[in-house]
Amino acid sequence: MKKAKSLQRFWAFLLVFVLVATTLGNDSMTVTAAEVESATEISSEPASDANEDKTEEVTSAASSDSSENEESSEVPEGTQTSETDEPEETTEAGGENTETESEITAVSTEDELETEETVTEDVTETSENEKKDTFMVSFDVSGEAVIKVNGEAVASAEAEKDSDLSFQVETGKGYRLKSVTADGADLESLDGSYILKNIQGDTTVSVETEQAAQRMLMRNILRANPEESVTVRISGADDNDGSFLLPVGEIKENAPSFAGYNFVEAKVDQDTIQYVGVYEDIVYYSVGESDAGTILENGREIVLFYESDSSNLNVTYITKVNDTPGSDGGSVTGPEKIKKDSDLTFRVEFNRGYVIDNVKVNGTIINGTKVTDYKWDYTVQKAAQDQEVTVTFKKVNSYKLTYSNNEIRQGNITSPNSGSSFGNGETLKLTLVSDSGHQDGEGTWTDWLLNQLQINGTFVNVPTSYTKGAQATTTLPSGTQVKIELTNVVSEKINTGSRTVDFNKYTYAITITNAYEDIVINSGNFKSNKRPEIIIKQLVGIANNQLYGYEGYTGKWVTGTINTVYKEDKDGNEFYFNILPGYDGNKIKLTGTGMNGISIEKGTYYRDGVTYNYRFKVGYSSETNKQIFLSIEKAGYSVKYDFNGGTGNITDSDTYTAFSGENNVIAITNRVPEKEGKVFDHWELAGTSKEYRQYDRFTISTGTIKYANAQNEFVFKAVWADAEDSNYANLQVKYYFEQENGSYKLDETVSYTVSALAEKNAIKLCTDKDAYPGYIYNSQKSKVIAFASNDKKRQRKLSITLI
Structure with a gap:
């Protein structure tokens, strides 16, 4: 208040000075104005920019008034008034009122009081501004983001000198923060807010965002x-x-289709792509539908490439049965367009009951190459014009049965005759009879028992017992079905002259159905019931599908496969073998007639220059027609995660195999362990230096099972890094369950950690909403997208809330 009164006295003195100065003339008025400006500057220091501007305006106005007074006509000396004179009004020509110098100074006592009050208020306001200089904070946003101060969206904000300014950044949908800087220096986030501290001048805050990549399958x-x-x-x-x-x-x-043009491929830069999708307004692309989508970054585009029809040739395909168009006989597959002067390759497949009569291209018959019994490939080289492919099939009305009893040892086919015909799909029945009893070299009379029969190149199953009604079935690769049944056992007697000998004669019915092919009986064999033999009937998981065994009749080692017969040796018959990769050597099963009690030995065995790892021995006995059914189960493989000093709850309960299509692909867990002071960087497969991360795939095959340990485990070891040395960051996923009182409680037992590219990726969790019976997924309270950063102040935690 004292300061205000002092300023009032100052301004009163200044007014008196002005009144006196006006008596000196116009030139003195100009000087007086200058003095006023100087005095104003002195009285306002220090002041805010706004107050300085205000002072300048007042000073300028005073100068303007002085100029106008200078332009006015001079007032005679006798008309000048003292400071006690009342103000007078003079009117210039034109009727406009003009303030003279005397009018500026001649004011009523009332006006003077009002002026003093106004000046007093202005000076008081200026005094408060002396205490708080203000500066402008501007926000420069690159990308999609909104800046908020005190909850309000702003582009700039005022702040007092020495003060702090707090603001928040809200990124647009599909975007995340990349950096926040103030005049080039990084700002750190504290609980989602940024603070500009101790402001000393105008400041520019730069906010940069980028599109957030979410790892999702296409x-x-x-x-x-x-x-x-x-x-x-x-x-x-x-x-x-x-x-x-x-x-x-x-x-x-x-x-899109364009007349005269054909779509070739789609690319992003140099990458060929096949799928495109959109999620949360972000465009993703990928090669396969099961691949993770890649975000289409700003500045990149998807280009669909086309080529003119003039460089392509059209290919048309026509199928006929005899001369009638139709597809009953089979099919043809191949490209519908090819480039001019390139080769055309197509495949013809005929149905059972039909054959290929001829294949013509543009009217000319061409020859093909057999792929399987029912498939043929054809090629036209350097096609120069459009190609018309016509395939004519011919229906087969009958097929032929062929055999030679010379190829059937100790037995004969009695009907029908070789060379007989049977209809398309007609059931074919044959009768096979063993020879009569036989006296061997030791004077022993024997029965002849069927132990081998080969049809169309395939050894078929034969009955394993020799009682009436015994049977066995086989489906040939072509689909033809064969059933062999022992239909009759006849006892016969032979008078040798010195005695009568009893023996059995065996009759078999061979029934062939679903036959759309010629039938050839390649070979057959009946063995003596007095001659101990061993026959291989099944080999599964055995290397090269063969055994190496001792043949008692010849006294030699013989390689045998399905239906190979070995004569028993009185010292027993040894067999050696190896197993195929991907099969479990601890799960070998040996069954069959005469195989009870025989064990498999594992070791290293050398036989005729070959190393074997397994062997077994069939002992001699009076049993006849011993049968070997040898099979090995496919190996089961498991996954183990080695935390390498860290902690976590990560398991994989699946059992894998080494065979395509039989659960042979390991999906690397999306969870990662934790370790104090370290960041999980990647998994490393034991035995390799290859890095694996979440959602990566490892394919188990016969070529990769070497990386499994002795327990058939594929061990993935955690590799740790310092935060500043790793490109990856960890994110915790917290599970909260609603309690009876309505609150939510964290369950650490089901919470886990995931990993993502630091400062690059946003993680989106794919939650199993039905994983916890009795709870429902709460999408509003859950946060399934979060930004990965090794800067804990920038991290956002993922959370799943269940009610």
Whole structure:
């Protein structure tokens, strides 16, 4: 208050000075104005920029008034007034009122009081601004983000000198923060807010965002948004080139058709792609539907390439049965377009009951190459014009049965005759009879028992017992079915002159059905019931599908496969073998007549220059027709995660095999362990130096089982890194369960950690909403997308809330 009164006295003195100065003339007025400006500057220091501007305006106005007074006509000396005179009004020509110098100074006592009050208020306000200089904080945003101060979206904000300014950054949908800097220096986030501290001047805050990549499989992206479209660019279709709105999904299925042009491929830069999708307004692309989608970054585009029809040839295919168009006889597959002067290759497959009569291309018969019994491939080299392929099939009305009893030892086919015909699909029945009893070299009379029969190159199953009604069935590779049944056992007697000998004669019925091919009985064999023999009937998981065994009749070692017969040796018959990769040597099963009690030995055995790892020995006995059924189970493999000093709850309960299509692909866990002071970087497969990360795939095959340990485990070891040395960051996934009182409780037992590219990736969790019976997934309270960072202040935690 004292300061205000002092300023009032100052301004009163200044007014008196002005009144006196006006008596000195216009030139003195100019000086007086300058003095006023100087005094104003002195009285306002220090002041804010706003107060300085205000002072300048007042000073300028005073100068302007002085100039106007200088332009006015001079006032005679006798008319000048003292400071006690009342103000007078003079009117210039034109009727406009003009303030003279005397009018500026001649004010009423009332006006003077009002002026003093106004000046007093202005000076008081200026005094408060002396205490708080203000500066401007501007926000420069690159990308999609909104800046909020005190909950309000702003582009700039004022802040007092020495003060702090707190603000928040909200990124747009599909974007995440990349950096926040103030005049080039990084700002750190504290509980989601940024603080600009101790402001000393105007400041520019730069906020940079980037699109957030979410690791999702393309099929999941397409399921989530099947009706979306993506802008692509057409190239190579001349007048059709330009932008096109392409539906999401498989690109070749949705690519537009243009007359005279053919779609070739789609690319992003140099990468060929096949699928495109949209999730949360972000475009993803991939090669396969089961691959993870790659985000289409700013500045990149999807281009669909086309080529002119003039460089292609059309290929048409026609199928006939005899001269009638139709597909009953079979099919033909091949490209519908090829490049001019390139080769055309197509495949013809005929149905059972038909054969290929001829294949013509543009009217000329060409020859093919047999692939299987029912498939043939054909090639036209350097096609120069459109190709018309005509395939004519011919229905087969009958097939032929062929055999030679000379190839059937100790037995004969009695009906029907070799060379007989049977209809397309007709059931064919044959009768096979053993020879009569026989006296061997030791004077022993024997029965002849069927132990081998080969039809169309395949050894078929024969009955393993010799009682009436015994039977066995086989399906040939072609689909033809063969059943062999022992239908009759006849006892016969032979008078040798000195005695009568009893023996049995065996009759078999061979029934062949679903036959659409010629039938050839290649060979057959009946063995003596007094001659101990061993026959191989089954080999599964055995290397080269063969055994190496001792043949008692010849006294030699013989390689045997299915239906190979060995004569028993009185010292027993040894057999050696190896197993195929991917089979379990601890799960070998040996069964069959005469195989009870025989054990498999494992070791290292050398026989005729070959190393074997397994062997067994069949002892001699009076049993006849011993049968070997040897099979090995496929090995089961498991996955083990070695935390390498860390902690975690990560398991894989699946059992894998080494065979394609039989659960042979390991999906690396999306969970990672934790270790104090370290960041999980990647998994490393024992025995290799290859890195694996979440969702990576490892295929088990006969070539990769060498990396499994003795327990058939594939061990993935955690590799740790310092945060500043790793490109990856860890994110904790917390599970919260609703309690009876409505609160939510963290369950550490089901919580886990995941990993992502630091500062690069946003993680989206694919939750199993039905994993916890009795609870329902709460999408509103859950946070399934989070930014990965090794800077804990920038991390956002993932959470799953169940009610």
